[in-house]
Amino acid sequence: MASTYHDQFLAPTTPSGDRIATLSDADSVLPIEAHQMVRALERAFGPVFNVIDCASGQVLRPAANALPVDVFKRLAICEQIVQRGRPEVLDDISPLLLMGVPLPATASGCQLLAIATFVTQAVGSASEIVAAAHELEVDAEQTLRWAQTQTVWPAHAVQEVSAAIAEKTALQQTAVQLKRQLADISSHLLMTFEEITLLHRLTEHLSIAKSVTDLCSLSVNWLSDVIPAKSVAIWFESMGDLHEPHTLEHGAAGRALLIAQGDCPLQQREFGQFMERLGPRVPTEPVVLNRGATSSPTWFYPEVREIISVPIRDGNRLFGWLLALNHTGVGDVTNSEAEFGTVEACLMASVATILGIHCGNIALYHEQSEFFSSVVRALTSAIDAKDPYTCGHSDRVARLSVALARQLGCDTNDLNTIYLSGLLHDIGKIGIDDTVLRKPGALTPEEFEHIKTHPDLGCRILDGVKQLDKVLPVVRHHHEAWNGKGYPVGLKEEECPFLARIVAVADSIDAMSSDRPYRKGMSDEKLDGILRDGAGQQWDPKIVDAVFQVRDELRRIGQLDRKPLSLDVDNWQAELATLETAP
Template identity: 50%
Template sequence: MAPPSVVPALSDTTLRERFEQLRKSFGVPFAVVDLGTGELNHVPAAWLPIDLDVALPVLEEIARRGRPAVVEDCAPLLVLAVPLLPDDDLPCSEVAVATFLTQAVADAEHLAAAAKAVRVELETLQHWALTQPIWPPHAVTQLSDSVCRRVSAEAENKKLRTQLTSVSQHLLQTFEELNLLHRINERLSLSMDDHQLLELAVEWLSEVLPAECLLACMFEASPTGIHQLPRQWIYTGECPLPIDELDQFLDRLGPDAKQSMVVLDQDETSSPTWYYSTVREVISVPIRTGNSVIGWLVAINHSPSARRQSNQFGTLETSLLSSVASMVGMHSGNVRLYNDQSTFFESVVRAFSSAIDAKDPYTCGHSERVARISVLIARQLKCSKEQLNSIYLAGLLHDIGKIGVDDHILRKPGELTLEEFEHIKQHPTLGYNILKGVRQLQHVLPVVLHHHEAWDGSGYPGGLVGEEIPWLARIVAVADSFDAMSSDRPYRAGMPAEKLNKIFHSARGQQWDARVIDAFFAVRDEIESVIHLDRKQLSLDVTEWNVIY
């Protein structure tokens, strides 16, 4: 082993504190072995100069285990090693070592074996033993365990205090970020477009982000969807650049700015090659939807506040902008996906409706008229928005089962035979079976299946009576009957209004729900407009209609 140093050289303050605690607890001198170099880093004046070279492997194992252990036990000597553990998770590299006298020394012969075991001169050992207290071996090990447990507990408490302080600081720093994100999240809805969301995000960011100017922009798809329209910038604060130069400014941030975050401080902007003398600090964060960049959030020029004494943007500002950009991008992607799915779904519904019209050209437009008349009656009955949307969709699809009915029966110019009528009565069940596998249409299935039920139980296919009939099916039943009787057929003309009104009055409370009949007559004039005017295609969302026809 290399000659010991005479000056304490423990690796850090924590280890020095733990070494001092160990020395005070035992009241005996400890040396410190550096396992990396094999040298004694600290040697006290009363140290018994035992040879630890051969004990290095044992000391390394004790350090690895992190617990005190006896290195040598040769009566009347006991050599104890205590690992000096650092606060962090780094491996232990220093071990404290002390020698204890465990028995009274009768004569030199009693010490000879011990001197040989620890490789020290007998005379030196004799002199040392004269000044040492006697330690019972179990007392040495118990005290070392106790000291190490106390040190470990104090280290854990210190670590917890440090973590608590760090967490507290982090919570204080991120409270505004969490509050902002929560506020934005509370306002998100699929009806909010990209421009509205950006305006909201920039407005609220300006309240918490120490920036002189905040900017945002997103690409807009062209009407044809083939290319993207120019960027439209939104900003708050005093913009140090003309608005018409912002696109060029973003381009000059370099190619990285198009795909990833860019943060510039005054070290970069003070360069002679920097284009914009009025721009001192910049954070630019791309807004992404999937793998596509659809816009940017940009903060320009740090503005010191009472809460933040820093003179430049830090991790809090970059984290906040990144979080908001992620939220905006995700919402924009969700809106676009929802709109795409809604468009596709509406196309499928319209295709079903067109298929019905193609099956029976004599009833062309019947499904659309029934759907709109049903909405008029449902509005009069104070149905909810969800019910209005459901009944319009159900009206469009109520006869979808006729796709499975024989053409010659549907297009027969005369009255149907009993057998033919029984065949056509299968269309509600056929329609139900066609649509039941479509999750988005589950709410219209009761109407498709039961729109031919009668209040008195004489209808089909279930023979349901009164309140057993689904509420929306009762409304569609009236609209369907009205359009069927009022429309022309190859074998007859549509019934005149007087005759129709008489039929509905007389069957009120028998074939049809009395409340629905009353609502029907309350909107009778509007229904006539639906029948006789040409109509453009309407949205499946009834709340988007300006007029019913």
């Protein structure tokens, strides 16, 4: 019966007659390519091929209908056949033929050979089979029974069919491999394309005018489209020099900031401790953790199962971290099996590099602005020190000028220019003799001529400072008069720069309203009268009109604490807005 037959011939024997251990789940042992080739051989010849490991002789895949030939004696020739890589005859003892077909090796490097015995011609007499079995060292009676059930395959047919199957299978496998490689390349190209597109979009938004928070928000939104994460987030432990004064509330500079897209498993307040516990690797290199690490009992945030953490830094200066949290799963791979890998980490690192450079530039820009601001303040302090009776005059003139300029419709650039101009308008007084500058009584004509040199002196002091180019005309002409009787040039009406005409009015308002050693500051009523009388004579009438349109604001500026505004245009705009709403 077939079952008995199968049991008898399931596995080859060792020289001692013991059966060789076989592995029950052949498909899990053989590589898929080897398995496919054996299946092709079986379709052609029937289940007659044992698959052996040429190094040990161990049967990795037993055949249902194979003659139990002793393979141990033939291991050397088996190895040679595998090395030559084509089907060959191991033994030809007519009418029995032992055939070997090399198979693809296992992942661990096991050399595999499919072996089968064939009957190559019709069995004429039992003695032929018995003689051949004897020579092959297999049991003669078993061989005889086995041979009577076998299809006769001529020797040349066995070799040709085996060779054809081996070649066809190899070609099919090459095709499959190429297809897989093509799919990999396509996938890689798609990812690269998405990466380049994302980086291109990011670089288009790189400018000093672009706030860090805006660029980071764009980054997490775009990354959410290409990274299979439930949340993409950026965490800044402290905004430091990256804050945007006009978009963040007061005091935000030192605060942490979380910008997150999607279902973020951590609250803002948890991030500081979370990043700290991720360890010292975080500030230097990207960290990728999947369930292998986060399923550990020592993992401290069970709601975070997969994570990519990439530092946002410029050189050694660390600003924050870009994070992908929890895999969404892709296609058939559920999120409980999917893992973050190198591709996602590389994309995140590229984005983090651009963000780091932008943060570095913003910080540098703020530092330079701060330095510039300090220099301007040092200069205004020098003016105040020179004439302590007019202490705070420059700052008040700057604020009054801005209020008037805004009322007159000046744009942001002009507001910035006029603020600096107000601060620096009297810088030339540094070169005026102290005794003249501080003289409590009336000046002699010579002394007044000396004082009149301060606009030109101021221009010479500031000349060559690129950031102050637009300030120079205002400094030089802030003592011109609408009727042309001012100094140093005597420019008339609109010959005088508009911003200089504004500063002239602001300068006069502060001078008249401030106390002097030799007189008290004027009352509002008296000052208003002088302004009205001087409109069209001393001052541009349009600007005097503007004074009365914002009279209350000007009065508040004159009375407020002398705390200086910053020099950042957006910042002082915001500060002035605060002043406007102050009680």
